[in-house]
Amino acid sequence: MTTQQIFDLAIQVGIKNDPRGKAEVARVLKKNRRDFRELSKKKQAEYDKEKFVNPYSDSRFLSGDKNKKVKRVLVGIDIDSAEVILAKELERSGKPIDLIIAHHPEGAALADLHEVMDIQTAVLARAGVPENIGEGVLKERLEQVWRSISSANHYQAVDVAKILGIPMINVHTPADNCVWKFVDDYISKKKPKTLGEIIDILKEIPEYKKATELHAGPGIFAGSEKSRAGKIVVTGMTGGTSGSEKIYERMSHYGIGTEIAMHIREEDRDEAIKHYINVVIAGHIASDSLGLNIFVDELEKKGVEIVPCSGYIRYSRTKARS
Ligand SMILES: [Fe+2]
Ligand SMILES: [Fe+2]
Incomplete structure (x- = not known):
């Protein structure tokens, strides 16, 4: 080539x-x-x-x-x-x-x-x-x-x-589109009910498994292992960089329960918590x-x-x- x-x-x-x-x-x-x-x-x-x-x-x-x-x-x-x-x-x-x-x-x-x-x-x-x-x-x-x-x-x-x-x-973005599609498909197939289940499912994927060994694996940034996931959206995986913190209020209104992202800014996390949105961070480099x-x-x-x-x-x- x-x-x-x-x-x-x-x-x-x-x-x-x-x-x-x-x-x-x-x-x-x-x-x-x-x-x-x-x-x-x-x-x-x-x-x-x-x-x-x-x-x-x-x-x-x-x-x-x-x-x-x-x-x-x-x-x-x-x-x-x-x-x-x-x-x-x-x-x-x-x-x-x-x-x-x-x-x-x-x-x-x-x-x-x-x-x-x-x-x-x-x-x-x-x-x-x-x-x-x-x-x-x-x-x-x-x-x-x-x-x-x-x-x-x-x-x-x-x-x-x-x-x-x-x-x-x-x-x-071409590569970020690939991770978005892969994780979105994977999670929708497995239908996790809690944040703990989301973490377990992510760790089945070799890159996240390896990242866990490297102390940079998936983690819960808002909510707890037992929290109900509700409707899950894989956002913050593609589209350049972090979006606006103002989106969490809207996500909450439109029935989203949990966000899965690569990484999150503090101001985004604060807004997510304020509007009862759970956040699972899959890990940036992984x-x-x-x-x-x-x-x-x-x-x-x-x-x-x-x-x-x-x-x-x-x-x-x-x-x-x-
Ligand atoms: Fe990326
Ligand atoms: Fe990146």
């Missing part, structure tokens, strides 16, 4: 597992083309045309040769300058890295992270929270996220990869790993060797099946 083929495959896997559904994603891409046509020439020149084919603003081909043949990839949750140097070091030990795959956004993908947050509205709508409410609550938070990211040094690690000549991409694993398995099937780093818990479902 080439570097570009790997990136394109990531986008396809993301669309396949997208909570909005394929048709809605196609509509969004079409709308981007329409919006572009209506822009002034000056604005068109600044427009990121990647948006015609890639619905994930937080996932980008960051730097390097797009036609390079890939035998071995370095995959990590956070790729910092240190991991890029590590990729270069591996060359010396006879294991050259052809492509670096980061999960968390960097470069342009970090600058535009807020644009994928709309997916959260779709996740909540599936659980019965009307779209106008999901969208309205999220609006302010979206701008807040954009402002808070704007001061970052977005291209620091990307620049190191560029200087060393190692191609680099990042796959954020959840990110699970999502990445589902995508990376597709590369492994095509003969690409995976070198995990930066907290990434690699578990191969391809190898487990064979």
Whole structure:
């Protein structure tokens, strides 16, 4: 596979597992083309045309040769300058890295992270929270996220990869869509009645089992083992980053009993408790790993060797099946 083929495959896997559904994603891409046509020439020149084919603003081909043949990839949750140097070091030990795959956004993908947050509205709508409410609550938070990211040094690690000549991409929401779909399906099949049962079910999944051994497994952040779960929604798994704390009051009104998320901010937890919503935290890095694993398995099937780093818990479902 080439570097570009790997990136394109990531986008396809993301669309396949997208909570909005394929048709809605196609509509969004079409709308981007329409919006572009209506822009002034000056604005068109600044427009990121990647948006015609890639619905994930937080996932980008960051730097390097797009036609390079890939035998071995370095995959990590956070790729910092240190991991890029590590990729270069591996060359010396006879294991050259052809492509670096980061999960968390960097470069342009970090600058535009807020644009994928709309997916959260779709996740909540599936659980019965009307779209106008999901969208309205999220609006302010979206701008807040954009402002808070704007001061970052977005291209620091990307620049190191560029200087060393190692191609680099990042796959954020496509992988997060995979973990969302996997956990959502898994939980709906098992129908847990209490929070304790949710924790037990999550720990059946290899990534969460491993994370438990590493002292970073699933935990109850609001409620107790014996608390009734009520209606469960797997939110806070995809859609960029944490949503707005204002959503908990609405979730409560629309009959949601328990939220399962990757991680939670203190202000969100406080609101959840205030509105009697239970919170089960599956674990941040374990959840990110699970999502990445589902995508990376597709590369492994095509003969690409995976070198995990930066907290990434690699578990191969391809190898487990064979
Ligand atoms: Fe993630
Ligand atoms: Fe993450």
